[in-house]
Amino acid sequence: MSLPESGPAPARVHFRSLGCPKNLLDTEVMLGSLALRGYAIAEELADADVAVVNTCSFIESAREESIEAILEVADLRERGELRALVVAGCLPQRYGAELARELPEVDAFVGTGAFQDIAPILDDALAGRSRGVYVEAGETHLYDERAPRILTGAGHSAYVKIAEGCDRICAFCAIPGIRGAFQSRSLDSVVAEARQLAAAGVREINLVAQDSTSWGKDHKEPGVGRADLADLLRALDGVDGLDWIRQLYLYPSAVSDELVEVMAGAKRVLRYVDVPLQHASDRMLRAMRRGTSAERQRALVARLRAAMPDVTLRTTLIVGFPGETDADFDELLAFVEETRFDRLGVFRYSDEEGTAAHALEGKVPRAVARERWRRVTELQRRILVEKLEGQVGREAEVLVDAEMGGGVSLGRLASQAPEIDGVVFLTGSGAAGDAAPGELVRARISGVRGDCDLEAERL
Numbered sequence: 001m002s003l004p005e006s007g008p009a010p011a012r013v014h015f016r017s018l019g020c021p022k023n024l025l026d027t028e029v030m031l032g033s034l035a036l037r038g039y040a041i042a043e044e045l046a047d048a049d050v051a052v053v054n055t056c057s058f059i060e061s062a063r064e065e066s067i068e069a070i071l072e073v074a075d076l077r078e079r080g081e082l083r084a085l086v087v088a089g090c091l092p093q094r095y096g097a098e099l100a101r102e103l104p105e106v107d108a109f110v111g112t113g114a115f116q117d118i119a120p121i122l123d124d125a126l127a128g129r130s131r132g133v134y135v136e137a138g139e140t141h142l143y144d145e146r147a148p149r150i151l152t153g154a155g156h157s158a159y160v161k162i163a164e165g166c167d168r169i170c171a172f173c174a175i176p177g178i179r180g181a182f183q184s185r186s187l188d189s190v191v192a193e194a195r196q197l198a199a200a201g202v203r204e205i206n207l208v209a210q211d212s213t214s215w216g217k218d219h220k221e222p223g224v225g226r227a228d229l230a231d232l233l234r235a236l237d238g239v240d241g242l243d244w245i246r247q248l249y250l251y252p253s254a255v256s257d258e259l260v261e262v263m264a265g266a267k268r269v270l271r272y273v274d275v276p277l278q279h280a281s282d283r284m285l286r287a288m289r290r291g292t293s294a295e296r297q298r299a300l301v302a303r304l305r306a307a308m309p310d311v312t313l314r315t316t317l318i319v320g321f322p323g324e325t326d327a328d329f330d331e332l333l334a335f336v337e338e339t340r341f342d343r344l345g346v347f348r349y350s351d352e353e354g355t356a357a358h359a360l361e362g363k364v365p366r367a368v369a370r371e372r373w374r375r376v377t378e379l380q381r382r383i384l385v386e387k388l389e390g391q392v393g394r395e396a397e398v399l400v401d402a403e404m405g406g407g408v409s410l411g412r413l414a415s416q417a418p419e420i421d422g423v424v425f426l427t428g429s430g431a432a433g434d435a436a437p438g439e440l441v442r443a444r445i446s447g448v449r450g451d452c453d454l455e456a457e458r459l
Contacts, residue, residue: 011083011126012040014048016073017152018066019056021159021208021248021419023089024152025143027054030088030118032148037119041150045073050084050122054115055091058174059350066091074105084108084125088115090178096135108132112179113139116147138180140164145193154401156203156438157418162190162232163209168251170278171289171356172318172349175210184215187227191235198241203438204399205236206417207247213254230258237266243440244399246417248274252300253292264307270414271308275300276316280335281328284321289356294335301339312415314343319376320369321349322360329372336379342387343421344380348373381451388448398424398443398456400435409435413454425449428458 013034017027030052031041042048051073055066070087077085084107092099092109099109107125110118114134124130142164143149151158163184166176194205209215216227229247236245245268250259252275263269279285280294304311317332336344348369351358398411401423409426416422426435426443435441435458443456 010038010040011049011122012042012047013050013052013122014042014045015052015054015152016045016069017054018069019054019058019062019090021206022161022164022210023054023056025149025159025161025208026089026112026115026141027052028149028152029143029147030054030115031150031152033116033119034122035150036148037123039119039122045076049082050086050126051076051082052086052088052118052122055087055089057090057094057178059347059352061350063091070103070106074103077105077107084122086110086118086122086125088118092133093135093140094174094178096133100131100133108134111135111139113141116141116143140180140183142183142185144185144189145196151202153418154437155201156399157206157401158197158202158204159206159208160190160193160197161185161209162207162212163215166210167214168211168291169289169356171287171360172278172321172352174352174355177354179210182211182214182218184209184218186219187216187232187235190232191239194236194239194242194245198239201438203242203440204244204246204418205242207236207245209249211251211254212247212249213251213259228256228259230256230262233259233262233266233269237262237268239268242268244414245269246272248417250275252277252297253290255300255304257303260304260307263311271311272314272415272417273304273311274314274417278316278318279321279328279332281324281331284324284328284332287323287357287360288318288321294331298335298339312342313339314345314417314421315341316345316347317376318347318349319372320364320366322351322357322364323362324349324364324372333376333379336376336383340383340387341380342415343384343417344376345420346373346376346380385448385451388452388454391445391454392447393445395442395444395459396456398426398435398441398458400426400437400439400441402437403435409437411435411441411456422452422454424454424456426456426458 056062086108088110093111113136165180165182167182215229400411402410411424442459447455
């Protein structure tokens with residue numbers, strides 16, 4: 001008796017996701033869509049038949065990283081070691097037709113409005129039926145709780161995208177031209193996804209958007225009128241199974257008293273505020289079109305710290321914006337010294353075509369911008385180390401992310417967002433050292449490691 005012949009093995013797909021967590025979410029939706037179609041997921045590029053590079057093009061350094069990743073994989077496609085190569089995300093959304101001319105070895109270019117159709121696009125590419133550019137100007141797809149999704153990180157922590165696009169007019173930012181007009185998910189959709197994730201064992205969710213504080217402005221909730229971010233946080237705070245709810249990317253001029261009140265009184269929403277201020281010189285803030293002033297920014301910081309003395313404040317700054325003088329930079333440096341942020345990221349200005357700043361005169365030489373970046377970074381490094389040393393001896397909850405072996409685990413405090421704020425090296429004796437990923441444990445901070453990490457002993 002002969003055995004029936006088995007069908008062809010499913011194509012194996014490897015993803016390389018670049019850029020921000022919002023891009024990673026799009027990758028996870030593409031992974032889910034392909035898995036439903038019968039594709040197998042390859043963790044290593046060497047094991048793949050197909051590669052998808054999900055790109056970022058926010059600033060020059062991100063574009064360079066994306067192009068390098070594409071060229072690396074394109075060499076494999078040219079040598080026949082891959083059956084297909086797809087480039088997705090912000091880079092094709094912004095430069096799709098140009099990329100198609102320059103990179104003939106790529107089988108398909110998929111913009112931010114078409115990534116949900118990755119399965120049929122890949123079917124066509126493998127069948128040799130098309131080599132296309134799937135891009136619609138100003139269109140970005142916003143997934144909801146019904147979308148297939150495969151989590152790529154630790155199973156106990158996940159990002160949740162609550163909105164997409166941006167209507168702000170910041171002079172330096174290309175995002176509105178790439179991701180399109182602002183759109184947000186409904187309250188019911190976000191809460192439903194949070195419950196699904198909690199039921200699957202997720203204990204921490206991180207809310208992301210280009211502008212989280214605008215959530216809900218584009219539609220009304222039945223029976224309640226137009227909901228806002230404070231309403232969403234209240235609803236999420238009641239989702240059983242979650243321990244930590246973190247919100248990212250709050251626009252400074254839109255942080256309301258009600259939002260601060262909800263954060264201060266919530267049991268699951270962390271007192272972690274990520275609010276990009278960008279500068280501290282009124283002249284620069286006007287040129288950047290930020291709609292605020294240095295005085296209002298200082299008042300916001302004071303309001304947050306008064307309502308939540310234990311708040312973690314994270315911000316981002318830009319140095320080298322066109323027209324930035326030594327005096328402007330000195331104001332920024334003094335602001336950082338005075339405010340003592342818990343976390344701070346610094347970008348050198350990137351001259352992006354299609355933005356208002358691109359046409360401005362008075363471009364700051366790159367060498368000057370690099371030196372200013374170095375000075376702010378060094379100042380913040382010193383502030384951060386001092387703040388971390390001040391935590392030694394305190395007790396805190398640590399969310400365990402990974403086991404390292406030898407009684408050592410990696411984890412994070414509530415003040416540490418995934419991937420950007422450092423980690424905690426957690427130790428203990430005997431069973432106390434065997435903390436499992438996803439476990440929330442009590443520990444005593446015992447030391448500082450390097451410039452941004454902590455050591456702790458499990459209690």
